Amino acid sequence: MLNHSPHAFYRRYLPALAYGLGLSMSNTWAGGILIYEAGQEGNGLANAGAAALASDPSVLMSNPAGIAQLRGTQISANAQVILGDIRFSRDSNNQFAGNEGGNSLQYLPGASLFISHQLDERAAIGFGMYGNFGLALDYDDDWAGRYFTQEAAVIGVSLQPTFAYQFTDDLSVGVGPRFMYAYYRTEMAINNNLLGVTDRPDGQLEYKDTDWGTGVNVGLLYKLGERTRIGLAHTSKIDLEFKDSPHVSNISNPLLSAALNRLDVDSLELDMAVPQTVLLSVAHQLDEQWTLLGSLGWQDWSEFGEIGVEVDTNAAGTSRTVERRYKDTWHASLGAQYQVTPKLRWNMGVGYDSSAVDDKDRTVDNPMNETWRLATGFNYQVEEGLDIHLAYTLVWLGDMDVEQTKARSGNSLSGSYRNAALHIVGGGATWRF
Secondary structure, three states: OOOEOOOOOOOOOOOOOOOOOOOEOOOOOOOOOOOOOOOHHHHHHHHOOOOOOOOOOHHHHHHHHHHOOOOEEEEEEEEEEEEEOOOOEEOOOOOOOEEOOOEEEOOOEEEEEEEEEOOOHHHHHHHEEEEEEEOEEEOOEEEOOOOOOOOEEEEEEEEEEEEEHHHHHHEEEEEEEEEEEEEEEEEEEEEOHHHOEEEEOEEEEEEEEEEEEEEEEEEEEEEOOOOOEEEEEEEOEEEEEEEEOOOOEOOOHHHHHHHHOOOOOOHHHHEEOOOOOOEEEEEEEEEOOOEEEEEEEEEHHHHOOOEEEEEOOOOOOOEEEOOOOOOOHHHEEEEEEEEOOOEEEEEEEEEEEEEOOOOOOOOEEOOOEEEEEEEEEEEEEOOOEEEEEEEEEEEEEEEEEEEOOOOOOOEEEEEEEEEEEEEEEEEEEEEEO
């Protein structure tokens, strides 16, 4: 997302060269959250009812079956910005020199476009272009954790053609193949000093690449009655492979040079799996003004964290898989819509996502935690056939303690992130023809 992308959304990184004598590579996604917000009206609901509501074409992102409920041709164009406050603070156990890195996630803009078209009374087609996976971290170059990471980002943009069919008056089914274009970049410092007996400037490693991945979104929408709908949706895993030649500079340590050569650094592959998800949502119209919403979800982060390679100068080129101890996450949210006037609708929601890592496994290149969402927004009908919407979401990660130790040197980077949070502001318009 985070989804991360959330995480985040939810992303991969190439951590720093191990202190003095090693090199390691693994994976993460900043914040460890999936980003449910893509600028659409549902931003103000904290994902509550996302697979059951069918008020505009953006529903195809959460549940492709929803576009079968939309009349005529509809276009929704949206934009959002993520403003972060994720700051690391050292404590008395820290053993690495350098500053505290500043705010590692200042802002990240995004946009989305959704279209639906009714073919007949039963069938509809649609298309979506959106980014709900990925975030970025950018620390100061000379911060204390520079040998783990200085800058890392993965951004995924999905293209999703969609087809939905209403088999009965109550049951609709939809499917949407998903094509994701992903950009990956990481940068970190290389420690040229061996066991503290020399004083060499840091080296640098930079790696970036792009790749396409494919998956599919499927869903069904069922009417339990005139006032209640249930939606069930599944998004499949998307495999991404980044393979490029990293740029390494200013390596003055001969043992590190040898380690890089044994890594075959000219042909470096990193594999990442965007996790599959399952979402169950309900929407119940209580009366003419109030609609109550809820969602339960599951995200398969355990597979995302199992791939990695580690090379050590004493291992004579031997490599092994690294387990980052990711685990599956769960999502729950409740929300409501209140029709203030015939033209103005108010949205509100609260959501919770469990953490993809235990507290003891948290690292500075992987600042994951459980998250709370508080969201609100409105939709206003400007005229017949034109709505505008605006929403705000607070994603609260809270306090995250970190103590990360280099395997060979035994030196520790220790500290915490205090009151970490994301602020997501989004808005857009929907045209109906």
